[in-house]
Amino acid sequence: MGINRYQTGGTGYFCFRKPFAGRFTPHCIFPVSSSSSASLALTPMLWLLYNQAVTGRERGSIRRNIYFREDIAMEYRIALVRGDGIGPEIVDSAVKVLEAIGEKFGHRFVFTPVLAGGAAIDATGEPLPRETVEICQASDSVLLGAVGGPKWDTLPGNIRPEKALLGLRSALGLYTNLRPARLYPALKDACPLRPDIVEKGFDLLMVRELTGGIYFGDRGRREGKYGPEAWDTEAYSVMEVERIARAAMDAARKRRRRVISIDKANVLETSRLWRETVHRVAEDYPDVTVTDLLVDNAAMQLVRNPAQFDVVVTSNMFGDILSDEASQITGSIGLLPSASLGASKCGLYEPIHGSAPDIAGQNIANPLATILSAAMMLRYAFDLSAEADAIEAAVDLALNEGCRTADIAKPGDVALTTTGMTEAVLARL
Numbered sequence: 001m002g003i004n005r006y007q008t009g010g011t012g013y014f015c016f017r018k019p020f021a022g023r024f025t026p027h028c029i030f031p032v033s034s035s036s037s038a039s040l041a042l043t044p045m046l047w048l049l050y051n052q053a054v055t056g057r058e059r060g061s062i063r064r065n066i067y068f069r070e071d072i073a074m075e076y077r078i079a080l081v082r083g084d085g086i087g088p089e090i091v092d093s094a095v096k097v098l099e100a101i102g103e104k105f106g107h108r109f110v111f112t113p114v115l116a117g118g119a120a121i122d123a124t125g126e127p128l129p130r131e132t133v134e135i136c137q138a139s140d141s142v143l144l145g146a147v148g149g150p151k152w153d154t155l156p157g158n159i160r161p162e163k164a165l166l167g168l169r170s171a172l173g174l175y176t177n178l179r180p181a182r183l184y185p186a187l188k189d190a191c192p193l194r195p196d197i198v199e200k201g202f203d204l205l206m207v208r209e210l211t212g213g214i215y216f217g218d219r220g221r222r223e224g225k226y227g228p229e230a231w232d233t234e235a236y237s238v239m240e241v242e243r244i245a246r247a248a249m250d251a252a253r254k255r256r257r258r259v260i261s262i263d264k265a266n267v268l269e270t271s272r273l274w275r276e277t278v279h280r281v282a283e284d285y286p287d288v289t290v291t292d293l294l295v296d297n298a299a300m301q302l303v304r305n306p307a308q309f310d311v312v313v314t315s316n317m318f319g320d321i322l323s324d325e326a327s328q329i330t331g332s333i334g335l336l337p338s339a340s341l342g343a344s345k346c347g348l349y350e351p352i353h354g355s356a357p358d359i360a361g362q363n364i365a366n367p368l369a370t371i372l373s374a375a376m377m378l379r380y381a382f383d384l385s386a387e388a389d390a391i392e393a394a395v396d397l398a399l400n401e402g403c404r405t406a407d408i409a410k411p412g413d414v415a416l417t418t419t420g421m422t423e424a425v426l427a428r429l
Ligand code: IPM
Pocket: 148, 162, 165, 166, 320, 352, 354
């Protein structure tokens, strides 16, 4: 952990940085007036803020790593996985928005394109080249479009494009997947639910465990009682459940302080361990209300009364399925961003939708989920909340003023292209 102070014009910033993949990355930034930036000794207030922002273990190493830098612009290195299908189009949209934000707020975003998924299979024969993992690990964060497509659907499991995504999540240790889903008032017409349910609105945060469970368990093929069979295994350790439960409860503290944990504890042993562990963690969060819901019931409740959900925490596979369901009730899967985080603040940011090969290359995909993922990156990886707010406000405004891509257009609406929607957002930043 280090402290980096830099100044631009009259205002200075103290930038606390922590080592990630061999280099220092922004951790938390506090603006200070130029008069107080003369010496670190003058900043007991900053130490206080800093101590509130980092954990005890991280704090230990700070004094050994204090250094200053002055008069430099903040630079953020972002690895870009354009991927397959609509991936390149929507990532390019988000890059344009980030560049505009950089210009407006005085940051420099440096993008490094890397290959993953089908594009990587075509170029190198493997879905996740080592170089891609290394560049992602050395970056401040990763922005990803989508991977996969029919062209690679018949390849064996270990060289499918999806393997790239799972491999990146695992290599970067991104066990927390945050998938916010809310109903935009302007899009009430696109919501397939009954008007009385739509009227109540909803705003939920799905917290999906991302590096464990059946996605990463043992699997194989074998000769069974009825001939050839296949098997996959779901396994969760207490440690894995504890850390995702904490992530959910921490997130709930910044929202409405309610967590619903979803499992299948009436059948699965992993779910019984999940439930026990979640409740043990909940003892440390007396201010957060934690309840359980069986996954089949949860699937029903999401369409019956989505307003009841604040934070949802669940396993990798249940979270995969329920987040697609949650996206549909917002009106379109083209609207949902996500952040995948690990122990470090740097993570992977991607829309929750796939590569939509049927509409690829036509400039008609909705870029908003990726643009909103870039906003999540600014907020979570770089602590740039004003910049993230600016993007989210521009998206809100574009939707409120009737800008629609084909997926959210009503009959009779003029649908914007991908680039048209991107320009609509840029114009409102
Ligand atoms: C998602 C996707 C991925 C998943 C696939 C592409 C492997 O559906 O991010 O939700 O299942 O996690």
